[in-house]
Amino acid sequence: MRTLVGMTKLELEAVAVELGEPTYRGGQLAKWLYEKGARSFDDMSDLPKAFRAKLVEGFKVSALEYVxxxxxxxxxxxxxYRAPDGREIESVWIPYPDxxxxxxxxxxxxxMKCTFCATGQLGFERNLTSxxxxxxxxxxxxxxGRRISNIVYMGMGEPLLNYDNVMASVRLLNKSVGIAMRQITISTVGxxxxIKQLAAEKLxxxxxxxxxxxxxxxxxxxxxxxxxxxxxELYDAVKEYEQITNRRVTLEYIMLKGVNDQPLHAAQLIKWSRGLHVHVNLIPFHPTGSDFDATSNAEIRKFARQxxxxxxxxxVRAERGLEIEAACGQLKRQLATQGS
Ligand code: SF4
Structure with a gap:
């Protein structure tokens, strides 16, 4: 069984032709998948029944199963969500009024094994497909039942180590799903x-x-x-990214009590950032069963002021979803611990 979600319009047109249909049926498929959000062939009401019957035999619509x-x-x-090979991944929906x-x-x-991160403690299994x-x-x-307007690649994984699939997904989300490129954020540990390859794409x-x-x-x-x-080396890469794309880079900085949150650390960060046009995003730490503690709100504000x-x-990143363990890797780890 091949999966349709993830295919470009061109690839969907090739599927249509392969099944003996005119090319434009591929465009219809793309509309159903990416614009109208169809999750089954039954939803695709303007496709001929015979075409849908052929699709059912060799293809499935979605790549993931809800868990x-x-x-x-x-x-x-x-x-x-569960992938076809049984592996599970997490995604978070964060609603705002607008x-x-x-x-x-x-x-x-x-x-990447970042010491404060639940996903890092799970180890690497595989790249996701686009x-x-x-x-x-x-x-x-x-x-x-609501459109997503902003995407952040900040869930499980290091996006730039799955470069080709991540970039294919960015293009699909932008061109086919209709999410503005400026509303897409890719996060990397560096x-x-x-970073240089991404800069050269001038997105x-x-x-x-x-x-x-x-x-x-x-x-x-x-x-x-x-x-x-x-x-x-990171400084040079960020500088190059800024110069080529004309975009401000965001610096993410997790606040760990007594570890990286002192005035001396802010002073060092200021020194390192000189000459860059960066925004700084301070992230309150959520406990992950590691040895770290969270910096107090007052201390975070002090660091921010500096x-x-x-x-x-x-x-300072607003804390969302604390009750549901919203930091990356936490739900999967919790369920694994419970044996579910
Ligand atoms: S998911 Fe992000 S924070 Fe966690 S180990 Fe990987 S790179 Fe580090």
Whole structure:
């Protein structure tokens, strides 16, 4: 069985021709899958029954199967989906009055082993296909009946280590699902050659760099990939990204009590960021059964003020979905622990 979600319009046209239909039927299929959100062939009412019968024999519509979800009082909803090989991934629906953001996964597990992250503790299993990435968005939209306007690749996995599939999914989400490129954010722990490759594509998406520590010694511990790509190399890559795309990069910085949240750390981050046009996003830490504690709100505000005073626009990420363990990897890990 081949899966339709994940195919481009051209590929869907080839499927139509392969099944003895005119090319334009592929365009109709693309509309049903990506614009109208069809989840079964029965939904595709303007396709001839004979064509639908042929499709049923060799193809399935969606790449993922719904497993479960948990909704927090603020509406943030975490979904668990199962891929055809039985592996499970998480996606989060984050509603606001004027928009909905989807936080999606790009890999099953993650090889980066960031010490504060639940997914890092699960280890890496495999890359997701572009269809499995896009289907997280389509499945959530279909289930909750509202359009997603913003996408952040901040779920399980390091997106830039699944570069080709992630970029294919970005193109589908932009061109076929209709999500504006500027509303798409790709987050990375700093895979320098891939940041440069992404810059060369000159897309108007947002790059978020998970910096998390302002000096190499500390970053080596928190984000082990730093031993391969140092802060100095990252600085050059961010600079190049800014110059080529004309886009501001977001610096993500998780606040870990007594570890990276002191005035000295803010001063080092300011020093490292000089000459870059970056936004800073401070992320309150959610406990993941690791050895870290969360920085208090007052201390986070102090850190933010220090960054602002140095001229760097700084936001503190609103805590959403705490009740449902919304940080990446937490639902999957919890269910695994419970043996479900
Ligand atoms: S924080 Fe991101 S890159 Fe690091 S281990 Fe977790 S999922 Fe991977």
């Amino acid at each position: 479960t979800h948990r909704e927090a009082p603020d509406g943030t909803t975490k979904f668990l 928009r909905v953001t989807a936080c999606i996964s790009s890999q099953v597990g993650c090889a 269809g499995e990435i896009v289907d997280q968005v389509l499945a959530m939209q279909a289930q909750l 895979i320098v050659p891939k 108007q998406l947002t790059l978020a760099l998970s910096v998390h520590a302002p000096n190499d010694a500390l970053r080596d511990q928190l984000v082990p990939v730093n031993t391969k790509f140092t802060l100095a 960054m602002e005073d140095a001229g760097f626009p700084t936001a």
